[in-house]
Amino acid sequence: AGGPPWIALHEARRQAYDAEAELALNYARDVLHRTDETARQAMEAISQLRRAGLASCSDAARAAMREIDLTSTYIQAVGHLNGDTMECSSQGGPPVHLNREAFHTSRDVAVYDAVPLVAGGRNPLIGLAREGVIVVVHRDLPLDIWTAVPDVALGVLHLEGRRAVMARGPVDPAWMDRVGARGETTFVAGDRLVALVRSRRFVTTVAVAAVPARYLHERVAATTRRLVPAGLFGGLAAAAAILLLARQRMSMTSALRSALRRGEFYLLYQPLIDMRSGACVGAEALLRWQPPSGEDVGPDLFIPVAEQTSLITRVTARVLDLVERDAGDFLARHPDFHIGINLSPADLRSCAVVERIDALLARTGARPTNLIVEITERGFLHLDSARAVIAALRDRGIDVAIDDFGTGYSSLSYLETLDLDFLKIDRSFIEAIGTGAPTSQVVGHIMAMARTLDLRMIAEGVESEAQAEFLRTHGVHYAQGWLYGKPMSFADVARLTSYARRPVRG
Numbered sequence: 001a002g003g004p005p006w007i008a009l010h011e012a013r014r015q016a017y018d019a020e021a022e023l024a025l026n027y028a029r030d031v032l033h034r035t036d037e038t039a040r041q042a043m044e045a046i047s048q049l050r051r052a053g054l055a056s057c058s059d060a061a062r063a064a065m066r067e068i069d070l071t072s073t074y075i076q077a078v079g080h081l082n083g084d085t086m087e088c089s090s091q092g093g094p095p096v097h098l099n100r101e102a103f104h105t106s107r108d109v110a111v112y113d114a115v116p117l118v119a120g121g122r123n124p125l126i127g128l129a130r131e132g133v134i135v136v137v138h139r140d141l142p143l144d145i146w147t148a149v150p151d152v153a154l155g156v157l158h159l160e161g162r163r164a165v166m167a168r169g170p171v172d173p174a175w176m177d178r179v180g181a182r183g184e185t186t187f188v189a190g191d192r193l194v195a196l197v198r199s200r201r202f203v204t205t206v207a208v209a210a211v212p213a214r215y216l217h218e219r220v221a222a223t224t225r226r227l228v229p230a231g232l233f234g235g236l237a238a239a240a241a242i243l244l245l246a247r248q249r250m251s252m253t254s255a256l257r258s259a260l261r262r263g264e265f266y267l268l269y270q271p272l273i274d275m276r277s278g279a280c281v282g283a284e285a286l287l288r289w290q291p292p293s294g295e296d297v298g299p300d301l302f303i304p305v306a307e308q309t310s311l312i313t314r315v316t317a318r319v320l321d322l323v324e325r326d327a328g329d330f331l332a333r334h335p336d337f338h339i340g341i342n343l344s345p346a347d348l349r350s351c352a353v354v355e356r357i358d359a360l361l362a363r364t365g366a367r368p369t370n371l372i373v374e375i376t377e378r379g380f381l382h383l384d385s386a387r388a389v390i391a392a393l394r395d396r397g398i399d400v401a402i403d404d405f406g407t408g409y410s411s412l413s414y415l416e417t418l419d420l421d422f423l424k425i426d427r428s429f430i431e432a433i434g435t436g437a438p439t440s441q442v443v444g445h446i447m448a449m450a451r452t453l454d455l456r457m458i459a460e461g462v463e464s465e466a467q468a469e470f471l472r473t474h475g476v477h478y479a480q481g482w483l484y485g486k487p488m489s490f491a492d493v494a495r496l497t498s499y500a501r502r503p504v505r506g
């Protein structure tokens with residue numbers, strides 16, 4: 001019930017963060033675009049002058065510098081550099097002495113701050129110098145982008161210079177440590193949502209946009225107001241559904257208790273057919289519940305509830321009583337006829353079920369070979385106790401089958417460690433035979449696995465002659481399904497049995 005509101009809150013935060021981060025990333029991408037273009041124009045200007053091969057500060061060189069200055073969009077001036085002195089430039093005027101270079105890049109570009117082409121306090125000019133040419137750019141030009149809110153901090157970080165080359169607003173050079181190899185990243189640092197975008201062309205350049213985190217918080221609040229009511233509604237609906245289910249389960253549990261008391265259960269038996277002789281050599285006992293109120297309740301509904309409560313062992317005990325009542329005499333007279341009895345995982349936790357089976361055999365005079373105990377893969381979750389029960393049953397000569405094989409936790413590694421007699425191939429795989437469905441191949445693998453483990457095979461849910469033919473030709477020993485008979489009374493099964501049949505064992 002708490003899930004949907006929690007998901008709504010989480011989703012509101014995620015959506016708000018994504019939206020705000022995308023905004024910040026777009027600012028950083030704009031800055032990077034302008035920074036890359038500035039660097040490109042600067043490098044191109046330097047190459048152009050070097051290629052021209054003009055004498056430094058000659059009239060022709062000054063003219064070429066002026067032309068570059070006037071035709072480029074991001075360059076403020078171009079000059080000739082000798083040591084730390086700009087001897088001439090496209091701006092004219094006397095030689096100017098530069099401050100010590102701020103840092104040097106691995107591309108052999110010297111970066112100068114505050115190139116003194118202007119007088120006064122705040123000097124916004126940066127110099128990029130290589131091979132005796134210096135290009136002067138305005139520090140704020142790449143940062144001159146439109147932002148929806150005024151207090152977005154923008155900057156350009158240089159990974160080698162470990163500094164902000166350009167900045168508008170508070171930009172922390174330490175942020176560059178988080179840029180990583182991916183090229184773009186966002187994170188919250190203090191009161192800012194920071195977006196970093198690394199240049200592909202000038203890989204040591206990182207553009208940064210830092211949006212005040214309060215916009216993120218405002219967006220989270222707005223998205224939360226939008227999503228949380230739906231989440232709360234979902235939570236209430238889930239709570240109502242859970243309550244309803246719990247009530248149903250409680251009423252199902254108490255109804256099951258009284259059904260056990262009042263003897264409302266009965267068994268139907270589905271014939272088990274020998275694939276070679278076609279004879280009915282056994283039957284699977286399938287439980288039914290007929291409440292006094294009317295229609296039968298299927299085991300699919302009440303077995304799971306019985307398994308989740310402590311009632312399942314009592315249900316299994318009732319099944320054994322019903323087998324004794326329906327088939328006890330018949331089994332005593334037909335030692336090669338087999339009744340399949342389903343056990344639930346809880347039955348395998350102790351040997352109590354083995355004692356009950358012993359009592360059934362003793363009272364009826366049936367033999368252990370009359371019984372096949374069917375265990376689903378879920379029964380092997382508590383492997384040690386299941387192994388002890390299986391061993392006790394097999395010591396007595398009772399066969400053990402793994403039921404619904406392939407639908408649960410089948411693992412060849414644990415199957416190899418269990419002593420079993422039969423593998424029942426689940427109906428879903430039989431249905432797929434010859435259909436071309438992806439699962440149609442699985443039955444072949446299951447049969448190969450059964451042969452590897454030396455297990456006899458029973459196919460479940462055989463509905464067509466084509467399926468039966470396929471199974472027969474692939475060496476499946478036994479089958480059950482509507483092709484041979486739906487679950488029926490034991491008296492009907494007894495009538496079906498033919499004494500020409502071959503025994504199941506041997």
Ligand SMILES: Nc1nc2c(ncn2[C@@H]2O[C@H](COP(=O)(O)O[C@H]3[C@@H](O)[C@H](n4cnc5c(=O)[nH]c(N)nc54)O[C@@H]3COP(=O)(O)O)[C@@H](O)[C@H]2O)c(=O)[nH]1
Nearest residue numbers: 286287299300303319342343344404460461462463481482
């Ligand atoms: N622990 C216990 N579990 C039991 C017991 N009795 C039944 N069950 C389990 O309930 C599940 C459903 O069983 P049921 O509704 O009886 O269905 C069985 C058959 O009627 C059905 N079936 C058989 N052949 C066909 C077929 O050709 N087509 C088709 N559509 N359905 C068919 O399959 C069910 C038998 O399943 P399985 O046990 O896997 O052989 C079921 O999981 C039972 O195990 C009980 O006493 N104790």
